[in-house]
Amino acid sequence: MAKITVEHLNFYYGEKPALSDISITIQELQVTALIGPSGCGKSTFLRCLNRMNDTIKGTRVQGLVSLEGHNIYSPGFDVVELRKRVGMVFQRPNPFPQSIFDNVAFGPRVLGSARTSEIPGIVEESLRAAFLWDEVKDKLKEDALSLSLGQQQRLCIARTIAVKPEVILMDEPCSALDPIATLQIEQLMGSLKRDYTIVVVTHNMQQAARVSDRTGFFWLGRLVEFDATETIFTRPGNKLTEDYVTGRAG
Numbered sequence: 001m002a003k004i005t006v007e008h009l010n011f012y013y014g015e016k017p018a019l020s021d022i023s024i025t026i027q028e029l030q031v032t033a034l035i036g037p038s039g040c041g042k043s044t045f046l047r048c049l050n051r052m053n054d055t056i057k058g059t060r061v062q063g064l065v066s067l068e069g070h071n072i073y074s075p076g077f078d079v080v081e082l083r084k085r086v087g088m089v090f091q092r093p094n095p096f097p098q099s100i101f102d103n104v105a106f107g108p109r110v111l112g113s114a115r116t117s118e119i120p121g122i123v124e125e126s127l128r129a130a131f132l133w134d135e136v137k138d139k140l141k142e143d144a145l146s147l148s149l150g151q152q153q154r155l156c157i158a159r160t161i162a163v164k165p166e167v168i169l170m171d172e173p174c175s176a177l178d179p180i181a182t183l184q185i186e187q188l189m190g191s192l193k194r195d196y197t198i199v200v201v202t203h204n205m206q207q208a209a210r211v212s213d214r215t216g217f218f219w220l221g222r223l224v225e226f227d228a229t230e231t232i233f234t235r236p237g238n239k240l241t242e243d244y245v246t247g248r249a250g
């Protein structure tokens with residue numbers, strides 16, 4: 001089933017076009033990877049999916065982005081609700097300088113979506129889902145910044161899922177991590193897609209090949225090709241895609 005549908009999306013920073021005529025359908029409960037050389041617009045596109053670009057002055061969006069059939073850019077659309085439904089994990093882990101527990105409890109507390117008595121259960125469930133519970137269960141009161149970078153990133157994922165989003169956007173979530181921490185996040189994505197729709201931007205083509213069901217290849221602000229990941233990496237339909245995935249371009 002289609003979770004997010006994008007039709008003829010154009011995006012501008014001031015007068016400068018960053019995305020041109022993007023149309024793509026993100027399927028529910030799949031991992032969709034976005035690849036392409038630096039500056040091709042992957043992150044800009046990802047941020048269009050939960051209106052994170054709204055916070056950047058002078059930007060402009062044209063076209064349609066719909067979440068389960070509702071245009072997220074329509075005037076009455078509730079952006080706070082949107083960001084709850086479409087959560088985001090960033091390149092560098094960004095835990096708050098608070099305890100491990102408070103990081104995960106933050107969303108449910110702020111949104112008031114859970115009773116105080118329910119919060120410890122939500123924290124445990126979220127940490128378990130993020131493959132972090134066993135490592136932190138005896139030190140929930142400790143500062144989140146005392147964790148390793150890989151643990152911090154899993155904590156940020158736990159913080160995101162604590163508000164029960166439907167979609168998780170990940171912008172190069174492993175680029176600051178070592179190979180073992182990277183592998184843990186990749187395994188985590190495989191587990192999370194049972195419950196969440198994931199869209200991940202990555203520089204790392206092997207990662208896209210390992211974790212995703214579908215892959216989109218961006219080039220100079222355009223979506224050149226979008227298909228099953230296996231197709232993109234073994235028999236792409238476009239010469240540019242082929243050159244990029246075989247390392248001849250980009």
Ligand SMILES: Nc1ncnc2c1ncn2[C@@H]1O[C@H](COP(=O)(O)OP(=O)(O)OP(=O)(O)O)[C@@H](O)[C@H]1O
Nearest residue numbers: 013018036037038039040041042043044045056203
């Ligand atoms: N805040 C901004 N203001 C102006 N231009 C921007 C801004 N952010 C990105 N751009 C420009 O938009 C284009 C797309 O950038 P974007 O970061 O989306 O690409 P990317 O594919 O994610 O690259 P990278 O992999 O290096 O992060 C680039 O030309 C970039 O310079």
